[in-house]
Amino acid sequence: MAMSRVSTTQMYENIKSHVAKAQEQQAKTAEQASTQKALIKPSQDPSGWLQVSSLKDDNSARKTMAKNAVIANQVLSSTETIFEHVNESLLRAYDLAVAQADDARGTSETRGFVYEEVKQIFDGLIQMLNFRFGQRTLLAGFKSSGLAFDEKGNFVGDTGRIEVEIDKGLKIPLSINAQEAILGAGKENATNILANLHEFMDGLIENDPTKIRGTLEGFKSSIAQVSAVRAEIGARMNGIERALSKHAASEIDTTDTISKIEDVDAVKVLSDLARDQTILQASVATSQKILSEQPIDIFFK
Amino acid sequence: MAASRQSLQVTSNNIANANTPGYSRQKVVLETNDQIMTKGLRLGGGVRVKEALRIHDQFVEKQILQEARGLGGAKSRSGALTRLQDILGNDSSRVGEIINNFFGSVRELTANPEQAAMKVAVVESAKNAAHGFKELHASLDSLKQDLDNQLEVEVSRVNTLARELAGLNENISKCVKVGSPPNELYDKRDLILRELSQKLGLQAMTDDNDQKIITLEGVGLLVNGSEANELMLMRTPGEGKKDPGSVDIFMKAGDNHRKVSQVLKEGELAGILQVRDEVVSPSISFLDRSVYEFAKSINDVHRKAGGLDGAPGTNFFKEPVNVDDASYYIDVEESIVKDPTSLKAGLDSTLPGDNRLALSMADIQNEKLLPGSFSAGLDGNKSQTLNEGLNNLIAEVGVRAAHEERELSQQESIMEQLNNYRESVSGVSLEEEAMNMMQYQTLYNASAKALKTGLELFDTILSLVD
Numbered sequence: 001m002a003m004s005r006v007s008t009t010q011m012y013e014n015i016k017s018h019v020a021k022a023q024e025q026q027a028k029t030a031e032q033a034s035t036q037k038a039l040i041k042p043s044q045d046p047s048g049w050l051q052v053s054s055l056k057d058d059n060s061a062r063k064t065m066a067k068n069a070v071i072a073n074q075v076l077s078s079t080e081t082i083f084e085h086v087n088e089s090l091l092r093a094y095d096l097a098v099a100q101a102d103d104a105r106g107t108s109e110t111r112g113f114v115y116e117e118v119k120q121i122f123d124g125l126i127q128m129l130n131f132r133f134g135q136r137t138l139l140a141g142f143k144s145s146g147l148a149f150d151e152k153g154n155f156v157g158d159t160g161r162i163e164v165e166i167d168k169g170l171k172i173p174l175s176i177n178a179q180e181a182i183l184g185a186g187k188e189n190a191t192n193i194l195a196n197l198h199e200f201m202d203g204l205i206e207n208d209p210t211k212i213r214g215t216l217e218g219f220k221s222s223i224a225q226v227s228a229v230r231a232e233i234g235a236r237m238n239g240i241e242r243a244l245s246k247h248a249a250s251e252i253d254t255t256d257t258i259s260k261i262e263d264v265d266a267v268k269v270l271s272d273l274a275r276d277q278t279i280l281q282a283s284v285a286t287s288q289k290i291l292s293e294q295p296i297d298i299f300f301k
Numbered sequence: 302m303a304a305s306r307q308s309l310q311v312t313s314n315n316i317a318n319a320n321t322p323g324y325s326r327q328k329v330v331l332e333t334n335d336q337i338m339t340k341g342l343r344l345g346g347g348v349r350v351k352e353a354l355r356i357h358d359q360f361v362e363k364q365i366l367q368e369a370r371g372l373g374g375a376k377s378r379s380g381a382l383t384r385l386q387d388i389l390g391n392d393s394s395r396v397g398e399i400i401n402n403f404f405g406s407v408r409e410l411t412a413n414p415e416q417a418a419m420k421v422a423v424v425e426s427a428k429n430a431a432h433g434f435k436e437l438h439a440s441l442d443s444l445k446q447d448l449d450n451q452l453e454v455e456v457s458r459v460n461t462l463a464r465e466l467a468g469l470n471e472n473i474s475k476c477v478k479v480g481s482p483p484n485e486l487y488d489k490r491d492l493i494l495r496e497l498s499q500k501l502g503l504q505a506m507t508d509d510n511d512q513k514i515i516t517l518e519g520v521g522l523l524v525n526g527s528e529a530n531e532l533m534l535m536r537t538p539g540e541g542k543k544d545p546g547s548v549d550i551f552m553k554a555g556d557n558h559r560k561v562s563q564v565l566k567e568g569e570l571a572g573i574l575q576v577r578d579e580v581v582s583p584s585i586s587f588l589d590r591s592v593y594e595f596a597k598s599i600n601d602v603h604r605k606a607g608g609l610d611g612a613p614g615t616n617f618f619k620e621p622v623n624v625d626d627a628s629y630y631i632d633v634e635e636s637i638v639k640d641p642t643s644l645k646a647g648l649d650s651t652l653p654g655d656n657r658l659a660l661s662m663a664d665i666q667n668e669k670l671l672p673g674s675f676s677a678g679l680d681g682n683k684s685q686t687l688n689e690g691l692n693n694l695i696a697e698v699g700v701r702a703a704h705e706e707r708e709l710s711q712q713e714s715i716m717e718q719l720n721n722y723r724e725s726v727s728g729v730s731l732e733e734e735a736m737n738m739m740q741y742q743t744l745y746n747a748s749a750k751a752l753k754t755g756l757e758l759f760d761t762i763l764s765l766v767d
Binding site: 004005006007008009010013014017041042043044046047049050053054056057060061063064065067068071072134135136140141142143144145158160162163164165168169171174175 | 320387395401405653655656706724729731733
C-alpha cells in the first residue's frame, strides 16, 4: 500500500506509537535491570521456566536429604565410638583372661582383685551401650527413649531399623541391631559378648581357671564381631560422604544452570538499558522537532 | 460566491473534525451550472456545489472489520492468560514450593521422630500447605468471576452498540430517501461496526435502503435494519457445593432464548469464554485433583498407625469427599491441629524411634499421582508426580500466553497498518485544508471583485440615465 498522503491524526498517532514502543522497551529492560532476572514469567520462556522449576524442586529435596545425611553421619559416628569403647574394653578383658587362665599367674587372691576390675569393665560397657545421642538411645532400636540393656546385660530395646533418605531413592539405616551385634542373637556362629564376659567373671569369682580358659575363644570371636560391626558402620559413613559430595556438586551445577536460564547478564542489561533510554530520548526529541515546525503554522503566520 | 462559501464551510467542518475518531474528510464536488441563452449567445451559468463527497475506502473498511475480530480475541485472551500466569507462576508463592516445604519437614521428621518440635514443624508446614492451596484456588476462582463480570460488561456494551446501530440505520435510511447522504452518520455507523467487530465475529451487509444488516456467525441476526436483537447472560448452575457455576451468553428470540456461548469463535467475548472454559476452569480442576490425590495419599499412610486399643488410625488432613473443590476445603485434621504430637511418625505409636510412616509419607512426593497433562483432561494413567504435574500446568499456561502475546502483537501491527492506510485516504490533513481554505478564500474574493465590477458597471449605466 503506497501512502503518499499523511493525515494530521496519522502523524500524531505514529509519533505516539513510536514513543510508546520505546517506553515499553525501556520499561522491560529496566525491570530486568532492577530484578536481575531475564525470566520473570513463564510465557517468556516456557521450557526454560519448566526446567528452572524442576531444578528448584530438586534442590529443595536435596537440601533436606543433605541435612539428614549430616545427622546420619553424626549418629553413626557416635555409634562407632560406642563400639570402639566396646573393642577397647574387650581387649583389656581378654588380656586379663589370658593372665588369669594361667595357674602360674592367677591365684584366688589375684582373681578376686581382677574380678573387681572386670566388674567395672562390665558396668562401663553397659553404660556405653546405653549411650544417648540427643533424645535417642542409639542401640535401643525403635524403643529409643528407654535403655538398650539393663544392668545385668539383658537386651531391653528392639530390633527396629531406623532409616533415613540421604539421596533420591537411597535410604540408609542409622541404627545397629544391638541384639545381634552384642548378644549374637539370630546370627550363626556369633558370640554373646556379655554372656562371655559374665562367664569370665564367674570363673574369677569361683577361682576356676578352666572356666576362664573356656572364655578365651569367646573373647577372640567377640573382638572380631565388634570389628565387623565397626567396618559396617564405616561403610555406611563412606556412603554418606559420597552422597554429601554428590549433593554439593549437584547444588553447584543446578544453581549454575538456574542462573544461566533465569538471570540476566548484568553488563549486557545495563548496556541495553542505556541503549533503550537513548532510543526513547531520540524518539521524543524527533517528535518535538516534527511537532514544533508544522507547515500549518507557516500558513497561518 | 455561494459555492465558495459552501466550500469554505466544508473545509471548516473538516478542520473542526480533524481529531474526531472515525471521521472521514469531505471533499466539495463543484460542477458548472446550466448555460443561459441570451440574445443568441450561450453564456455560462456559473458554478454550484454538486455534493460534499465523503472520502472513504470500502475495501480497507472491510479489512479493518475482518482484522478487528482477530485483534479483539487476541487482546482478551492475552490479558486473561497474563493474569492467570501471574497467579500460577508467581515465584514467591510458587505452588511447587508449598509442596517442597511440606515434604521437606516430613523428611526432617524421619531423622528425628522422637522430637515433638519436629512434629509441630510438620503440622505447621501442613497448615501452610493447606492455606497455600486454598489461596491459589481463591485466586483462580476470583479470576473466573472477573472474567464472568467482564462478559457482563461486554454483553451490555454489545447490546448498546446494536441499538445505536439500529437507530443510525433508521436515520440514514430517511436521509437517503430524501436524497441527502448523511456523511457524519455513515462515519458514526462505521465506528460502531468497528467496535462491534472487535467484540464479536460478524458479517455486515448493506440493503437497498443503505441499512446495515449484522449477522453473528453461527448465531443469527443481531441487527436487521432498524431492529436490534439482544444478547443476555444467564448462569449455568455449578456441580460442586460451593461452585456458583458459570455465566453463558444467550440470544433472545421473542420470549425464548438460545445458548450461543459455544458457537462464538472470534472477538473479545469468544476470547474471554475460551480462556475461562479451556484454561482457567481446567486449571482449577487440575489443582483440585492434585490436592485430592495429595491429601488422600497422606491420609492412607497416616491411617496405617492404628490406636493402642486396635481402633483404626486417624487422618492427617480432613478427608476430601470428592475431587471437586478439594483445594477449597483442604485442612489439617482438627485433632492434629489441637495436639501436633498426635501426628504419627511410625507404625507403632508406642515406639518413639519408629519413623516408618514418616518415610512412607516422604516417598509420596516421588509417586506418580497425576495424569499426563492438564489440557488432555483428568483421565488416563497416572504418570506425573505432584511437582511435575503442577509445573507442567504452569508451563502449558505459559506456552499459551506466549502464543497469544505474539498473536496480539501481530494483530496490532496489522491494525496499525490498516488504520494508517485508512487515515491516509480518509483522514484530515490540516495542511491540505489550509491550502483549500486559501484557495476558496481567493475564489470568494475574486467572485466578490467580479460582482463589485458588475455593480460599478450597473451604477455607471444608471448614472447615464439620470
